[in-house]
Amino acid sequence: MTRHVTAYDIENMSKIYRLNFINSCTGYKSANLIGTRSRDGVSNLAIFNSFVHLGSNPPLLGFILRPLTVPRHTYQNFKETGHFTVNHVTKSMIADAHHTSASYENGISEFSKTALTEAYLDDFHAPYVQESPIKIGCSYKNEYHIEENGTLLIVGAIEHIYFDEKMQGEDGWLQLDKGNIVAVNGLDGYAETKLSARFHYARPDQETTSFE
Amino acid sequence: MTRHVTAYDIENMSKIYRLNFINSCTGYKSANLIGTRSRDGVSNLAIFNSFVHLGSNPPLLGFILRPLTVPRHTYQNFKETGHFTVNHVTKSMIADAHHTSASYENGISEFSKTALTEAYLDDFHAPYVQESPIKIGCSYKNEYHIEENGTLLIVGAIEHIYFDEKMQGEDGWLQLDKGNIVAVNGLDGYAETKLSARFHYARPDQETTSFE
Numbered sequence: 072m073t074r075h076v077t078a079y080d081i082e083n084m085s086k087i088y089r090l091n092f093i094n095s096c097t098g099y100k101s102a103n104l105i106g107t108r109s110r111d112g113v114s115n116l117a118i119f120n121s122f123v124h125l126g127s128n129p130p131l132l133g134f135i136l137r138p139l140t141v142p143r144h145t146y147q148n149f150k151e152t153g154h155f156t157v158n159h160v161t162k163s164m165i166a167d168a169h170h171t172s173a174s175y176e177n178g179i180s181e182f183s184k185t186a187l188t189e190a191y192l193d194d195f196h197a198p199y200v201q202e203s204p205i206k207i208g209c210s211y212k213n214e215y216h217i218e219e220n221g222t223l224l225i226v227g228a229i230e231h232i233y234f235d236e237k238m239q240g241e242d243g244w245l246q247l248d249k250g251n252i253v254a255v256n257g258l259d260g261y262a263e264t265k266l267s268a269r270f271h272y273a274r275p276d277q278e279t280t281s282f283e
Numbered sequence: 284m285t286r287h288v289t290a291y292d293i294e295n296m297s298k299i300y301r302l303n304f305i306n307s308c309t310g311y312k313s314a315n316l317i318g319t320r321s322r323d324g325v326s327n328l329a330i331f332n333s334f335v336h337l338g339s340n341p342p343l344l345g346f347i348l349r350p351l352t353v354p355r356h357t358y359q360n361f362k363e364t365g366h367f368t369v370n371h372v373t374k375s376m377i378a379d380a381h382h383t384s385a386s387y388e389n390g391i392s393e394f395s396k397t398a399l400t401e402a403y404l405d406d407f408h409a410p411y412v413q414e415s416p417i418k419i420g421c422s423y424k425n426e427y428h429i430e431e432n433g434t435l436l437i438v439g440a441i442e443h444i445y446f447d448e449k450m451q452g453e454d455g456w457l458q459l460d461k462g463n464i465v466a467v468n469g470l471d472g473y474a475e476t477k478l479s480a481r482f483h484y485a486r487p488d489q490e491t492t493s494f495e
Contacts, residue, residue: 081441091456094339130301213430232287243296245469
């Protein structure tokens with residue numbers, strides 16, 4: 072049976088019910104751990120589910136930051152140092168990845184509270200997650216203030232990508248399930264995935280065919 | 284084996300290789316069909332993989348539009364009429380959903396070129412996709428020009444949500460795999476999903492536990 076709710080109904084939901092409902096209604100998201108380090112050398116790791124692809128040339132990504140509801144350490148660190156990393160979450164990492172959403176005090180690294188391993192590669196200031204099959208080193212480029220609700224769109228430039236080469240096809244594409252990478256369902260659900268099909272470029276009035 | 288590529292390497296990749304690589308490197312995305320209708324009554328349907336949650340109260344979502352590489356009909360229609368719909372893609376819909384990325388001329392509806400069914404609900408101007416287990420009716424709120432590469436972040440307000448009630452838990456959360464909803468891998472890969480675990484709210488120095 073189909074249920075219909077309106078903006079009025081949503082406004083009248085309890086806070087947690089509405090958070091669960093609206094966060095899950097737009098579909099699967101990527102599960103990404105952002106690694107940063109303060110100028111003083113304190114590392115930070117935090118889970119985000121709001122990454123978008125912004126462009127390939129130059130390679131840019133974006134994510135949404137909620138200044139009032141997430142720990143500000145991530146933001147402070149990349150504003151201070153100019154760098155952050157984006158690390159993918161695999162099925163065996165989901166409990167630790169989710170635990171990084173706990174509000175630890177400043178000065179305490181989430182790496183010290185989980186089994187995730189801090190890795191420093193090629194003199195990059197921010198820490199990577201050793202266990203992640205895709206690790207991206209980014210420089211902070213810009214931020215856009217979303218006036219409708221005070222969130223920020225952060226824009227980062229991709230400087231380094233480290234990935235398990237068994238995931239990559241001849242045409243550059245990374246097949247995420249080959250790295251056991253999960254998708255996020257709402258705020259707190261993690262789903263395993265399996266490729267159903269990959270399609271060729273779609274053209275008008277021609278059948279859309281899949282690879283193989 | 285881990286491969287490492289730098290911004291310099293990415294700049295020197297061929298265009299299609301770079302598109303495949305960079306679009307897939309940030310992880311799974313949601314598969315959403317945007318439905319619009321011109322003032323003249325011509326409907327349009329187009330696949331997007333760039334939706335983000337912006338906020339629950341008020342309920343807002345965002346997506347990235349690339350003015351030069353996607354058909355402009357979607358943008359023209361919601362700017363003209365103020366409304367668009369967001370419809371989820373299930374496993375049985377993936378070939379038709381991907382086909383909406385073909386460049387049809389203005390005046391030709393993608394609904395007429397696929398097996399997807401146009402539905403008008405509660406006097407909303409934009410068409411929904413009948414087959415989608417979650418359908419969202421939005422009003423256009425704002426757009427932000429991303430100066431780094433000319434893309435746009437479109438902000439929409441959620442006015443209506445229609446969903447299969449068997450997907451919803453008591454706390455409001457929608458379990459997406461109960462609707463056979465897929466996740467997107469890059470530009471053209473579609474993955475089926477299965478919930479691995481859902482976790483309780485994480486607190487410092489307490490074990491992160493899953494539901495059930």
